[in-house]
Amino acid sequence: MEMEKHHKLPLFETKRAKGRIIYRVFGSSIFVGICVIWFYRLSYIPKQDQDGRWAWIGLLGAELWFGFYWILTQSHRWNQVYRTTFKDRLSQRYDDGELPGVDIFVCTADPTIEPPLMVINTVLSVMAYDYPTEKLSVYLSDDGASDLTFYALLEAANFAKHWIPYCKKFQIEPRSPAAYFRSISLLPSLKDSDQARSFVTVKKLYEEMANRIEDVTKWGQLSEEDKSKHNSFSFSDWDSSNWSRGDHDTILQIIIDGKESNDRDVAGCTLPALVYLAREKRPHIHHNFKAGAMNALIRVSSKISNGEIILNVDCDMYTNNSQSIKDALCFLLDEEQGHEIAYVQFPQMFENVTKNDLYGSDLLVIREVEFNGLDGYGGPLYIGSGCFHRRDVLCGRKFGTELKKEEKKENRERESVHELEEKAKDLASIACEKNSLWGKEMGLKYGCPVEDVITGLSIQSQGWKSVYCTPSRPAFLGVAPTSLAQTLVQHKRWSEGDFQILLSKYSPAWYAYNKISLGLQLGYCCYCLWAPNCLATLYYSFIPSLYLLKATPLFPEVSSPWIIPFVYVVLAKYTYSLAEFLWSGGTLLGWWNEQRIWLYKRTTSYLFAFIDTILNLLGITKSAFVITAKVTDEDVSERFEKEIMEFGTASPMFTILAVLAMLNLYCFIGVVKEAVMGKGIARVLETMPMQILLCGVLILINLPLYQGLFLRKDKGKMPCSLTVKSVAFALFACTCFTFVY
Numbered sequence: 001m002e003m004e005k006h007h008k009l010p011l012f013e014t015k016r017a018k019g020r021i022i023y024r025v026f027g028s029s030i031f032v033g034i035c036v037i038w039f040y041r042l043s044y045i046p047k048q049d050q051d052g053r054w055a056w057i058g059l060l061g062a063e064l065w066f067g068f069y070w071i072l073t074q075s076h077r078w079n080q081v082y083r084t085t086f087k088d089r090l091s092q093r094y095d096d097g098e099l100p101g102v103d104i105f106v107c108t109a110d111p112t113i114e115p116p117l118m119v120i121n122t123v124l125s126v127m128a129y130d131y132p133t134e135k136l137s138v139y140l141s142d143d144g145a146s147d148l149t150f151y152a153l154l155e156a157a158n159f160a161k162h163w164i165p166y167c168k169k170f171q172i173e174p175r176s177p178a179a180y181f182r183s184i185s186l187l188p189s190l191k192d193s194d195q196a197r198s199f200v201t202v203k204k205l206y207e208e209m210a211n212r213i214e215d216v217t218k219w220g221q222l223s224e225e226d227k228s229k230h231n232s233f234s235f236s237d238w239d240s241s242n243w244s245r246g247d248h249d250t251i252l253q254i255i256i257d258g259k260e261s262n263d264r265d266v267a268g269c270t271l272p273a274l275v276y277l278a279r280e281k282r283p284h285i286h287h288n289f290k291a292g293a294m295n296a297l298i299r300v301s302s303k304i305s306n307g308e309i310i311l312n313v314d315c316d317m318y319t320n321n322s323q324s325i326k327d328a329l330c331f332l333l334d335e336e337q338g339h340e341i342a343y344v345q346f347p348q349m350f351e352n353v354t355k356n357d358l359y360g361s362d363l364l365v366i367r368e369v370e371f372n373g374l375d376g377y378g379g380p381l382y383i384g385s386g387c388f389h390r391r392d393v394l395c396g397r398k399f400g401t402e403l404k405k406e407e408k409k410e411n412r413e414r415e416s417v418h419e420l421e422e423k424a425k426d427l428a429s430i431a432c433e434k435n436s437l438w439g440k441e442m443g444l445k446y447g448c449p450v451e452d453v454i455t456g457l458s459i460q461s462q463g464w465k466s467v468y469c470t471p472s473r474p475a476f477l478g479v480a481p482t483s484l485a486q487t488l489v490q491h492k493r494w495s496e497g498d499f500q501i502l503l504s505k506y507s508p509a510w511y512a513y514n515k516i517s518l519g520l521q522l523g524y525c526c527y528c529l530w531a532p533n534c535l536a537t538l539y540y541s542f543i544p545s546l547y548l549l550k551a552t553p554l555f556p557e558v559s560s561p562w563i564i565p566f567v568y569v570v571l572a573k574y575t576y577s578l579a580e581f582l583w584s585g586g587t588l589l590g591w592w593n594e595q596r597i598w599l600y601k602r603t604t605s606y607l608f609a610f611i612d613t614i615l616n617l618l619g620i621t622k623s624a625f626v627i628t629a630k631v632t633d634e635d636v637s638e639r640f641e642k643e644i645m646e647f648g649t650a651s652p653m654f655t656i657l658a659v660l661a662m663l664n665l666y667c668f669i670g671v672v673k674e675a676v677m678g679k680g681i682a683r684v685l686e687t688m689p690m691q692i693l694l695c696g697v698l699i700l701i702n703l704p705l706y707q708g709l710f711l712r713k714d715k716g717k718m719p720c721s722l723t724v725k726s727v728a729f730a731l732f733a734c735t736c737f738t739f740v741y
Helices: 003-006 020-043 053-076 089-092 116-127 147-170 177-183 195-217 225-227 289-304 324-332 365-373 417-426 451-461 485-502 518-528 535-546 564-582 588-617 632-640 652-677 680-685 689-701 703-711 720-741
Strands: 012-016 080-087 100-107 136-142 251-256 273-278 309-314 341-345 387-390 466-467 476-478
Touching: 012 195, 020 053, 020 485, 020 564, 053 365, 053 518, 080 324, 080 365, 100 116, 116 136, 116 147, 116 177, 116 309, 136 147, 136 289, 147 195, 147 251, 147 273, 147 451, 177 195, 177 289, 195 588, 251 417, 251 518, 273 289, 289 309, 289 417, 289 451, 289 466, 309 324, 324 341, 324 387, 341 451, 365 466, 365 518, 365 588, 451 466, 451 485, 451 518, 485 518, 485 588, 535 588, 535 652, 535 689, 535 720, 564 689, 564 703, 588 652, 588 689, 652 680, 652 703, 652 720, 680 689, 689 703, 703 720
Parallel strands: 100 136, 100 309, 136 273, 341 466
Antiparallel strands: 012 080, 251 273, 309 387, 341 387
């Protein structure tokens, strides 16, 4: 009776956020204020012969856009839900033999910017999950086809025989060796003397392995001695004179079969299967970036292990919570709702974010607020890492259909490792995808730099739901960009991909119409419209400031009642933004940094993303997949830890930022001069308060940029050529506007 009662208990719980009604009333008041501002702009358009007419109309357009976009963002806040899992119930309901197989995909693409040592730390962390090892299979997709990465994986396979037993015996967290040894730097913190002895032994083994990997990485090639240490495996695929990174046959080697008697750790337990894959590439055939790599892994793994659940992680995103598989299974195996859930998405978090999050890399509000809001409407986006999928759904199973019996079959005819490798190689070939449904109706979708988002949207549009899981201990931790240039390039790629989705056949505006809830549809559109935000933000960033030079007011005077909606909307919006950020775990200075990066993204990353998307649509350029570098110079790291903004290069994005900063500085100096020597301070503040406030805030937010232009002497400052260029261009623009326009 007790067992029957236990089987009826859900494996997870869903709670709706408190205060939703209060927020809706508050949000409605802001909307009323926005509508009043729109009415004011339409009612007081200057006449044809008045100065500032076109600037006024431009501000109307910008404010219409800001208001429309603010409405879209409310879809993230009106219906937030929070999930809690019950792993104890899962353990009581399923024994180890009944749990589903889990195939874990780790993807890397370039050993120079994704170091092999970092990659194998991620691999080791997922191999050490608190889960039956015979149910685990780990696949490394190496799109860089690097023998250095393969060598590092072989080293990791040997070290895993010591690392996995240590993790499970002492129940340590995290299970990335590098992260663990950083967190346990002093032996006195280990109270158990047995663990202390094991710690010394395992750490020594790790350091020896790490030194070997770093040595060959620095050298850039493997010696015959290095290869001879792993003579059970073949390096012949890299010895061919015709081999190149972009032109090679499939390289597939099963490093640990998981079933052979020698595939055991030092405690005598079975090791998880471990497979290396570098899919076939040819220079004249598009390889579809990460989506192509993932689809090759899906096909290859179906032949080798065929786990019912697939987890994919980026190579820098190690597992920080050994229980996260069980968290995901609480959703997927729930008797009442599990059959509706296609994937479980965990938040993307970073271990190297500074206290005040200098570059806004932690995406705090997105992961703590917005994704919970999307979860209330049917589930979050698939963000490409830290996501557990049902294999059959990724392979095209439609919602509401039963899984075919032959797909459930697990006990296949036993084949030797060599036979299995040869058969699986064909599944990673180019010919396997030719004239097939892969990238269309099966696997991840092709045709967009953010293939993960359109894949998730396609799954949800079939009727499937997704779930957002945020355990108290973060499930995955990655490496955030440590310079402004890396941050802006990353956001350029994201926003460009999302904008391409909006203009493609997979646009949530029409593809998902009547297939997903309206709230979720608006939530997708909010991200897909990141790039077009650049136009309104750029306009607001310099036009009101320029008109200060002519003393032309573009906002209501202090004595006008029309200033009330402007003041209310600005104060209400930013007060709530600050409260939301602090509630999410941020700091006051972190919020200020977030506002700076918000401005920088919109005026550079989104601008270039918008232009490139339009050019791509016209067939002038083609999309490219840019990998964010995971390697940082020591001096850059030191400045990052001190929260000193990193410039250092003459990027076109920095040129735009510097010109806008200098232009606002000139305009502010000009209006101060006018106030002191002309109309008087009181009169200027009376007629143009909002413009002066806007220009002043833009100057304050750009203080780190001014320091980089004029005050700093380190290598992270703005290049002198860019300083001269920006000063001259901004001065020229202000002069022309004042005397010519």
